[in-house]
Amino acid sequence: MLMDKETKNKIVISLLILVALVLIFLSMFVVDETQYKIVTLFGKPTRVVSEPGLYFKSPIHTTITLDKRLLLYNPVPKEYLTRDKKNVVVDNFVCWKIIDPLDFYATVMNVPKAETHLDDLVYSEVSAALGRYDLSSLVSSKPGEMKIEEIFQQITENCRRRAARDYSMQIASVKLKQLILPQQNKQSVFDRMRAERQRIAKQYRAEGEEEAMKIRAATDKETKTILSEAYRTAEIIKGEGDAEAIRIYGEAYGRNIRFYRLLRTLQAYQKFLNEKTTVVLSSGSELFKLLTQGQVKSITQGTNNDKSIAGKAAKAATKASADKDNLARK
Template structure:
């Protein structure tokens, strides 16, 4: 019986110690309560981690003091120009006022539920005042998504801290997508736009090709005309030089010149298949008939 009493006393002492002492981790904050009413907080700023004590009849509630990330399900919104978008966003938050947080929402899932409603309403209002090209565009100057989300974050932060004891660090969009029923029409417009641009580029290319060909033909004609003119000049100079040489040769020995010219003419005009009908006193045949006498008679 005495040993049983010692066991009972030991268990009671252990229960008393367990209800009195508790450990607060560096990643946690604690709220000490008495009959459900908060008395004081511990390690809110991260400088009170360790072993703490309280009265056994008092309770304690541990909360996470780290940054938390809430990922709501993608939601469909409407832009200013009546375009439907599926927005997938996330919220970075932490518990700033543990007492207000405990009284207003109670726990982490409750806080995420409040954040869902708050952030969704602000994002809906912001996107409803923004055209699609300010959210999705190839022109960087037209994009205002970062400014828009910074404004949403600021508007959500004040209300969340005041009503729920939650500090919203950032609200960002992970992905913007189109509803399934709109994708095909958008893809068709994109294909039509790309085909229009391709036709435009082809037309511009053909126009440039025609210009290049015209310039090339013009340059070819000019070069050929210049070459023909130069050839005619050279040919004329050659003919003049030949005539000068012929004249000099004729002046030195007219009979020899006539002989050579006559023989050259015979070579060009007479062959085995040539038939020539001329009178007997023709100058063309005199050399063949009379020989050297014809040349001497010419003198």
């Protein structure tokens, strides 16, 4: 069936509208706030759009999207050689972003190629930096010998300068994720760390022994001082007591010599006589006369004051002896 002229016109108009819509769609592009858009004509950049919004271009132009955010690159861990000829495997990461989209596109074109350049750049700088330091600057039990922060700060500065100059990239930081020791180096590192710990332990033990000796010496000195002072005080008190007892005994002896002799005799008998003692006495002994003739009563009746003085002397002597014993126990 042949179509009439009006139907053909409608079809043509519809196709034109469809083509116009397609052209309009191809002419629009949206820029996100996290993106750069480079407009190119047959691969040659014509302009860069960095502000977010809706933009138009001719249908024959194309756009290339680049990320303006901070990007993270994780190189493959690589093996390096330190100044003392020790192998270490370094696993690091790089934070970077694009400075100038046009220069970046002209030099490296896209992010994968940029990461390839970053890999070469970081490898060369890390290799040069580690070659200036010994392994003890990377792995050590002494915090003062560790220089990892200093080393990677130098690496970051060198990479930042070269990347900005050659690739229009800004290196924010190059940081260490992990330091891996090859199997042949692990034992030597562990032995060195073990020896260091043993040295520190010996030092602590020596310091402890020295302090213990000081404490023991001070304690012994103080003990001797206290004992000597106590002995001196005890001897003074004993001497004073003995002097007081002698004075009282002398006073008692001077007042009644017969009573003093009697009292000393009774004290001597009291020390060796008890219920189990058998005594054989002659008729002329003082004790026999005392027991048979009853001289105690006549003597003691006239000497009450002398007995009181003798009692004081005995008490003074007893007190002096007790004070000496108490000081000795303290």
